Amino acid sequence: MRKKALIFTLFIAMSCFSQNKQILYNFTSIPQSMMTNPGSDVKYKWYFGVPLLSGVSANVGSSGFSAYDLFADNGVDFNDKLRNVLFSTTKKDKVAVNEQIELFSGGFRIGPDEKKAYISFGMYQEFDMLSYMPKDIAVLAIDGNKDYLGKVFDLGDLNVKAEMLSVLHVGYHKNIKENLILGVRGKIYSSVFNATSTKNSGYIYTIPSAGNSVYEQVIYSDLQLNTSGIAQYDDENYTADVASDIRKKVLLGGNLGVGIDLGLTYYPQKNIQFTASAVDIGFINHTKEVEGLRYKGYYKFEGVKPNFLDPSQVSDAYQEFKDAIPLDTVYTKYTTWRPAKFNSSIQYSFGEERSDEECNCQGFDSETVYKNAVGAQLFVMTTPRTPLVAFTTYYRRKISNGLQLKATYTLDSFSYTNIGLGLSSKLGPVNFYVLADNLLEYKDITKSNSFSFQLGLNVIFNDK
Secondary structure, eight states: OHHHHHHHHHHHHOOOOOOOOTTTTTOTTSGGGGGTOTTOOOOOSEEEEOTTTSOEEEEEEESSOOHHHHHOOSSOOHHHHHHHHHHHOOTTOEEEEEEEEEEEEEEEEESSSTTSEEEEEEEEEEEEEEEEOOHHHHHHHHHTTTTOTTOOEEGGGOOEEEEEEEEEEEEEEEEEETTEEEEEEEEEEEEEEEEEEOSOEEEEEEEEETTTTEEEEEEEEEEEEEEESOGGGGOTTOOSOHHHHHHHIIIIISEEEEEEEEEEEEEEETTEEEEEEEEEEEEEEEOSSEEEEEEEEEEEEEESOOOTTOTTOSSSHHHHHHHHSOEEEEOOOEEEEOOOEEEEEEEEEEEEEEOSSOOSSSOSSTTEEEEEEEEEEEEEEOOSSSOEEEEEEEEEEEEETTEEEEEEEEEOSSOSOEEEEEEEEEETTEEEEEEEOOGGGGGGGGGOSEEEEEEEEEEEEOOO
16 A cells, blocks of 8 residues: 555646646736736736735646546545556656746836836746656556566656746836837746756666576666755754745745746737747756755666565665665755746737727727637747647637627647636726636536636726
């Protein structure tokens, strides 16, 4: 059961971030859309987000299994469910979790011609985890190598990253031409804690010899887990208040880094729009409270097959193994790169109407309002292995001056049936929005391979 618990921990605790916000992207009646593209075509005079309520989002997904596969009340033993999930996945499968809370935000127009430039600012807290399925390690932990003689188990399957951080940001965008908007956003990252193990290698194999009574077993390991901001909490002499300590790190007291966002909006024609953005091009230097664990070495054993995890074994193989591949603690500074996100979209607007007041709709002529728009968006995010890619088509509808709707259909590695819906309302200066993904799975969310939502409350002032 100990092995089963170990594998269960690998499945549940090692999660992955997937930060695609396809409903929010280019939904410019919501100020938070500027966080996905600093060159968004927004037309507010000024706005501010309600602290802690202006942007709350969560994203969960799995490309290999669902919660139902593990916890369904269907009479199947849990250990059998775990094995079925394990052997139905590959090392390319991933699980996804991302959480974000906006602490404060705001924006206003500036310059001699105030309609031509815009400043935005804010701070948010974010939590990410990333892991690919450690397939070979999981099989070895559950079954051992008895039935896999000759198979080479790849220890490089272990690929995990987790981090909590805060981000302070300031953005600037300007109408370079009547039909071209360019934007840039600078960021300061403050890492509360980080755990990274992404550059692992090694192998284990066992082959029989001398009539299958003697075995040759080879283990090569180069595994390392780097951490920052965690070790002190495991120290029995630690007496500080954890909540206060985390608060200080959120307020730029953690390991620091910098980043930049770039974006643009371009109108080749009044009702045709092209956008592009690159978000989180940045890094964090981990120099405070750094501690790492490393298994590195080579061991070859010939003889009766030993159990390297059993210290009571009669032979000295256990001690030889520990000496050949020791567990070392290291205190080396390290750098992590943020997962960079790239977006692009094309949109066609139609159903023109005329209005004397400025609106939040796309179009470089402020008096031109389009009731409808259709478009397509491409999202790419860097990961330690292959990039995560998603393609979205969408329809946006202006129902009234204070109500807009956006519907999306997304293809990605988590789902081929992902339909999302976003609603942005404005009553007086108060803007409330709610966005939800994968709506077809709401009838039984435990069977869903992905799920995300976002909601928020802002105060927006337009020109009269």
